Amino acid sequence: MAKLYRWAFPALVSDALLQGFARGTGGLGAVRWRNVYADTDYIGGPVATAHWPAPSTTDVRLVDPSTHKYVFAQPLPHVLSHTGYWVDARFWQEVDAVCDDIAADSVPVERPEPPAAEGAAPGGVPDDGRKAAVDTIAPDPTAPVQYR
Numbered sequence: 001m002a003k004l005y006r007w008a009f010p011a012l013v014s015d016a017l018l019q020g021f022a023r024g025t026g027g028l029g030a031v032r033w034r035n036v037y038a039d040t041d042y043i044g045g046p047v048a049t050a051h052w053p054a055p056s057t058t059d060v061r062l063v064d065p066s067t068h069k070y071v072f073a074q075p076l077p078h079v080l081s082h083t084g085y086w087v088d089a090r091f092w093q094e095v096d097a098v099c100d101d102i103a104a105d106s107v108p109v110e111r112p113e114p115p116a117a118e119g120a121a122p123g124g125v126p127d128d129g130r131k132a133a134v135d136t137i138a139p140d141p142t143a144p145v146q147y148r
Contacts, residue, residue: 002035003045018047022058032102036094038064041082062090 005013020026021033035058037044046061048054065077066088078084085091 002047004043015049015052018054019052022047022055032098034058034060034094034098036060036062036085036091038062038080038084040064040079043082060094062088064088066090 002013002018006015006018017026021031024031026033035044035047035054037046037059038061039045041064046054046059048059064080064084066080067077070077080088
């Protein structure tokens with residue numbers, strides 16, 4: 001993020017903005033952010049600078065290729081570069097870790113009852129006087145993609 005955007009948009013992507021993200025603030029509310037990059041990425045890179053050594057949980061460096069071991073006379077491991085994050089399991093482990101952090105801090109919310117069909121109790125079950133169930137925020141079941 002910093003390698004390209006700090007250079008192209010210095011008034012928008014400043015050290016102060018990135019430091020705010022690392023602290024968990026971003027101007028619009030709470031932020032969960034981890035900067036995952038590989039040295040072979042021609043666009044992405046670390047956000048730490050000589051003036052600001054980013055926390056170790058902010059800059060996460062992935063070694064690319066993921067291994068230096070190979071069998072003699074076999075092709076060398078594939079370098080993933082900028083477009084290979086989607087197929088790198090280590091990237092998804094970082095995404096899962098951030099999602100787990102968010103889920104652990106989820107605030108219980110009251111879910112509204114769906115509209116009842118004519119003649120039926122709300123939710124299709126007999127009304128026993130209880131309030132709507134309080135639960136944690138769950139994924140949208142109508143979303144076209146499941147991320148886990």
